Amino acid sequence: MTKTLVDPQVTIKRSKISPNNTWVRTYSCVDNSVIGENVFIGFKCNLNYAVIGKRTQIANSCTILGQKRNNIVISDDVWLGAAVTIAPGVHIGEGAVIGAGTYVVNDVSPYSIIVGNPGKFIKTRKIVSNKKLSNSLFLKKIRKLFQKYPPKFEGGFANYTGLPIPQSLEVGKGTVISGRKSTAFPNGGFQFGKRITIKNNCILEGAGGLSIGENTTIDCNTIIITTSHDYKLLSLPQTNEEVVIDDNVRIGKNAIILPGVHLSKGMYIPDESIVFKNSTVKNRGEQL
Structure with missing residues (x-):
């Protein structure tokens, strides 16, 4: 039995989504993409030719539109703020944080914090705990709700x-x-x-x-x-x-x-x- 939750009125085409604790929210569209476990995809997101790593959190209204020969790759433990846009071919490194409203046109190094249009490096993310994210308990509560x-x-x-x-x-x-x-x-x-x-x-x-x-x-x-x-x-x-x-x-x-x-x-x-x-x-x- 899948532990993944897909809200009503989500469109999924030609994609592979992990059955382990991933959540895709209403009015989002996922096409030609691979989504890892414990991923969150917010309302009204649009993904095409994207590879999304484990535990990545994608806030509302993000646009991640790769191309057939120019995929977008997002590594594990990344956080994309609301209304982030990522250009085709971009690779976002592990643990990066992308601020709300940012337009990412270049590759992002691991644990970088990027904001602006076009996105620019602000500082390196300092991690004080290595405990990794899990959506398991949260999604159990959401299903009951x-x-x-x-x-x-x-x-x-x-x-x-x-x-x-x-x-x-x-x-x-x-x-x-x-x-x-x-x-x-x-x-x-x-x-x-x-x-x-x-x-x-x-x-x-x-x-x-x-x-x-x-x-x-x-x-x-x-x-x-x-x-x-x-x-x-x-x-x-x-x-x-x-x-x-x-x-x-x-x-x-x-x-x-x-x-x-x-x-x-x-x-x-x-x-x-x-x-x-x-x-x-x-x-x-x-x-x-």
């Missing part, structure tokens, strides 16, 4: 909260709303104000807690993240930080809101921005 609170796909979007979406919330097609309060995520779940518009193909991940004020608009392809990993540990344990969005906020297309961010009343976040918890707003092409 899905049995009790199965995901819903009414209205053309994915609802993983286990609760009805408020009628005052306008949600676009292809959007994912995921996360709830649990023993693993004591601060998890959503607080929604009135008159909120979330447009097409967004990802709102509320396991760490997400509060959105009234009269707020979130434009297409925006990603809001409330969980991360401690990259100093090889096992990449999850960390959680609440995101708070006050009233009358406007978030542009293709934005990334990282854990711990607080967007004050009336803020406007431009298209293609990445927002850090110290309230720094940068274009996704800028270096940190």
